[in-house]
Amino acid sequence: MNSFTDHFASVTKGYAAHRPGYPPGLFNWLANIAPEKKLAWDCATGTGQAAVSLAGLFEHVWATDASHAQISGATPYPNITYQTAPAHASGMPDASADLVTVAQALHWFDLDSFYNEVRRVLKPEGVLAVWTYGVFKTDGDGSDHIQELLDSFYCDTVGPFWPSERRHVEDGYTNLSFPFSQLSPPDLSMSVDWSLSDLCGYLRSWSATSRYCEHHLTDPVTLLAERLLPLWGEVRRRVVWPLSIKAGKL
Secondary structure: OOOOOOOOOOHHHHHHHHOOOOOOHHHHHHHHHHHOEEEEEEEEEOOOHHHHHHHOOOOEEEEEEEEEEHHOOOOOOOOEEEEEEOOOOOOOOOEEEEEEEEEHHHHHHHHHHHHHHHHHHEEEEEEEEEEEEOOOOOOOOHHHHHHHHHHHHHHHHHHHHHOOOOHHOOOOOOOOOOEEEEEOOOOOOEEEEEOOHHHHHHHHOOHHHHHHHHHOOOHHHHHHHHHHHHHHHHOOOOEEEEEEEEEOOO
């Protein structure tokens, strides 16, 4: 079993503040295909982004993360219970969950042990749903040149500091096993209207950016922002991430 490496402890505050939200349509779809709406387990919850959305649709949400720093920074909610726990040991009773979700984290797991835990905690006809989002795109005037700078930052500047598991995000989990009876998910994306400052906060929440800073003792986002400012301007621009979703029933 793989040992846990906390890639996000150093960026927890920025992660909570600057990560984009998931579309409501995703959670409505999941609630509709779950056998009941009593209990959802959000595994690798981070700071609780998906858990909070689930909490509006399920009676209770059990939200776990192996990172104590992430759980400490999670958003409190009346019907969410946060616990520091690894993906393979949720602490939940057998056959108790209507839905298990993993947002932007499946690529970190030991899949065999996690899937065994999913089979243990899901009710009959319970649903496992996992999703990821990769490189974003920008819209608006001058977006081509902006995108060139952002792609270079992702691939070249901080590229060497991405963990090897990042490749699974880039290919939309195509090559990760998913041994469940698969369902057809809706075609969804995430989008926000961001200022340049918002964008920079997001880039600083990347684990690769944090490792670059530790290695070089300098912030690469500052230089990038100087180059982007004449192109981005003082406006908000649309930023879009396509979602890759896998869902299946027990």
